[in-house]
Amino acid sequence: MIGKTVREPGCQTGVETGMKYQKTEMKRDSGERRSGSDPLGPNSEIGRKLRQYYADLISEEIPDRFNQLLSELEGKEQPQSAVKED
Amino acid sequence: MSPSPSFRNGLLAAVPVLRAFAVSLAKNADRADDLVQETLVKAWDKQDSFQPGTNLKAWLFTILRNEFYSQMRKRKREVEDTDGTMTAQLSVHPSQEGSTDLTDFRKALELLPEDQREAIILVGASGFSYEEAAEICGCAVGTIKSRVSRARARLQEILGIEGESDFGPGSSTTHITNVA
Numbered sequence: 001m002i003g004k005t006v007r008e009p010g011c012q013t014g015v016e017t018g019m020k021y022q023k024t025e026m027k028r029d030s031g032e033r034r035s036g037s038d039p040l041g042p043n044s045e046i047g048r049k050l051r052q053y054y055a056d057l058i059s060e061e062i063p064d065r066f067n068q069l070l071s072e073l074e075g076k077e078q079p080q081s082a083v084k085e086d
Numbered sequence: 087m088s089p090s091p092s093f094r095n096g097l098l099a100a101v102p103v104l105r106a107f108a109v110s111l112a113k114n115a116d117r118a119d120d121l122v123q124e125t126l127v128k129a130w131d132k133q134d135s136f137q138p139g140t141n142l143k144a145w146l147f148t149i150l151r152n153e154f155y156s157q158m159r160k161r162k163r164e165v166e167d168t169d170g171t172m173t174a175q176l177s178v179h180p181s182q183e184g185s186t187d188l189t190d191f192r193k194a195l196e197l198l199p200e201d202q203r204e205a206i207i208l209v210g211a212s213g214f215s216y217e218e219a220a221e222i223c224g225c226a227v228g229t230i231k232s233r234v235s236r237a238r239a240r241l242q243e244i245l246g247i248e249g250e251s252d253f254g255p256g257s258s259t260t261h262i263t264n265v266a
Contacts, residue, residue, distance in 0.1 A: 039235065044238075046238050046241050046242060049188075049245075050191075050206065050211045051210070052188065052191075053188060053195070054110075057102075057105065057110070058102045058103060058106045060105070062101050063119065065119070065123070066122065066126065067098065069127070070094050070097060073127065073130045074094060
């Protein structure tokens, strides 16, 4: 199990902004791995490209199928608890 | 017990990062979306095993990764040579075609072996610590470190990037060259 209470990079912002992610990804890099010795840190070209590549993916519009899927899953739960009475 | 709405919101909020990770693994947008879908269904089914307050994103990444590898094993049994069919579908995001730099980088990334690619994505792009990445991949921290370092060296080689120190933990030369 992932037991630690850690920051959840990129996970929280979506709650406020709904489906569309803004490009907030970069922010978290101001975190603990900022030291100059970080081989993928701000001084690293590979590191920068990686984050650019990823931020680009994250900023894509999310197909509605995922929202629908979660609604369906949620819908399935309710009848189940009602049937239990039976 | 009815599912809490915050769990649903948590899943929904994680979709963009899950998709990004899935595309990085699967190298194919359609397959990536199927992976995300499967991940959401699995996560929903076993939400009781998630401890609120712990790292939901890491938990979901673990599920997605397991799903990816189990699908891969299945596919390998079905078609021995997936390589040819996969490369034909490589161009994932037409919207990105304008940016040569990014396209080159994506292609370079796709040349990496799976284990190295996922390691450098988890640590270098998704913001996980080496420890968290090790937990997600079910391997030792040292293994993740060496995969990341090999991935980085390989990317530098493919992209012809020089001036970043390839060896040793102290890239003490980087800031010196940057100052100069």
